[in-house]
Amino acid sequence: MKRIVNVSGKDQLKAFIDFPHDLYKDDPCYVPELFIAQRDLLTPGKHPFHEHSTIQLYLAYDGNKIVGRIAAILNKNHNTFNNTRDGFFGFFDVINDAEVARMLFEQADGWLRQQGVTAAIGPANFSTNETCGLLVEGFDTPPAAMMTYNKPYYSALIEAAGFGKKVDILAYRFGADGYDDRSVRVKDTMLSRLKQKGITIRPVNVKNFKEEVRQIRNVYNNAWDKNLGFVPMTEAEFDYMAKDMKMILDTDFCLVAEKDGRAIGFALAIPDINEVLINVKRGRLLPLGLFKLLFGLKKVKGIRVITLGVEEGFRKLGIEACFYASIIEAYRKKKLTRAEASWVLEDNAAMNNALLNIKGVPYKKYRIFEKAL
Structure with missing residues (x-):
């Protein structure tokens, strides 16, 4: 039976952080995030983001097996500065299952609506000041430091959940001598x-x-x-x-x-x-x-x-x-x-x-x- 649970306690937070390691275990381009850094980033009192904003983490289960995760994010400083009522989603990872993805987004969207936001934007972990964006081209090499990586099927799952493109962002490559000096x-x-x-x-x-x-x-x-x-x-x-x-x-x-x-x-x-x-x-x-x-x-x-x-x-x-x-x-x-x-x-x-x-x-x-x- 598939279900979504609110993350609470150290054990579930650990499971939330570790899920991608299992999902990508056979992917040669996957780079694991440092556990300590992710734990502190997601823990109120550890990272200063939580001094002004709020997150809610969710895990998706199929039986006793974790099959997905997502974070719903209310970045209050973003809304104040931009005079908007935006919410964000981030830390999105999931098996290739449209139903599980839909369930995760329904939970995140519902929480964001309760916060009074009118639009959901993402992925962003927690804003454009941190890692953000879904990889849609260039899956053949690992990501550079502090850049994201994901499965190619993610974009279809996000679009199936009702999202459309807001903007694309680009990464440029230079070789040993392939630049104009x-x-x-x-x-x-x-x-x-x-x-x-x-x-x-x-x-x-x-x-x-x-x-x-x-x-x-x-x-x-x-x-x-x-x-x-x-x-x-x-x-x-x-x-x-x-x-x-x-x-x-x-x-x-x-x-x-x-x-x-x-x-x-x-x-x-x-x-x-x-x-x-x-x-x-x-x-x-x-x-x-x-x-x-x-x-x-x-x-x-x-x-x-x-x-x-x-x-x-x-x-x-x-x-x-x-x-x-x-x-x-x-x-x-x-x-x-x-x-x-x-x-x-x-x-x-x-x-x-x-x-x-x-x-x-x-x-x-x-x-x-x-x-x-």
Whole structure:
């Protein structure tokens, strides 16, 4: 008998987190999420998202076997900032069974309606500030760090539950030498021009990390505020994320543009730790997973360019090109062989054109869905 249950207690939360490991056990592209990170993300009091918003987790059973999961998410800060009444679904995983998927969405939709929302959007875990989007093209390679992965049949199940496309987001691939290095060749000239305007570009200062994070958060909340679905990160949320990032941070790939001592832009690329995590069984760091992670980081050959942005009023001065040039130089110096730039909204013409101009290849496409409630 198929049924849906509300997740409660540590054992059910553990089962919720572990379900994908069983669903994808024979999939060579699946990368397990770290159990500790997922547990904290989903636990009120552990992650700062819960200070302002609410989630409800559900598991689907067929008899005594777990066959699906979903989270219904009320992101109150999103609705306040965007003046909307949206709800989200996330952490969606299910066997290839339309009935089970329908039952999961009925539960999630019902909970969202009780919160007074008028539309369901997803997948998002919990917003566009975290992992989001359903993979719809590019199933032949594992996801890069902090990107999603799912079975190809998911899109049909989501559409059968009444959802339609809201927007697609793209990931671009670069090989060892498959990029245009014009920005590197003109970097010194551009830096000289920026200096005349009082603008400098430098690596992040980890010795003054707290103040750096504060300034970067201001840039993030200012430079991305026009993006679809954007919601400003609270100080606690940004600090939480920065603390995690610091553990794998390479300052050659974390750059700050500033004018008169104030940050006005930043770029961040991180090692593609999924090259290591793909071998960490069921996302457990203990007893051997931590060893694999620490030693595996030294062998990582890929990066993911996560963020590259400049505040309005300072764009198109050459800051973005200098960011690209510096990342390319570090990429060459470290003899890396693969890079991904992600993600980019399909209608962000400026960023898509910039990546195409340096010979980026769009190789994965993700979709965010929406339906009226």
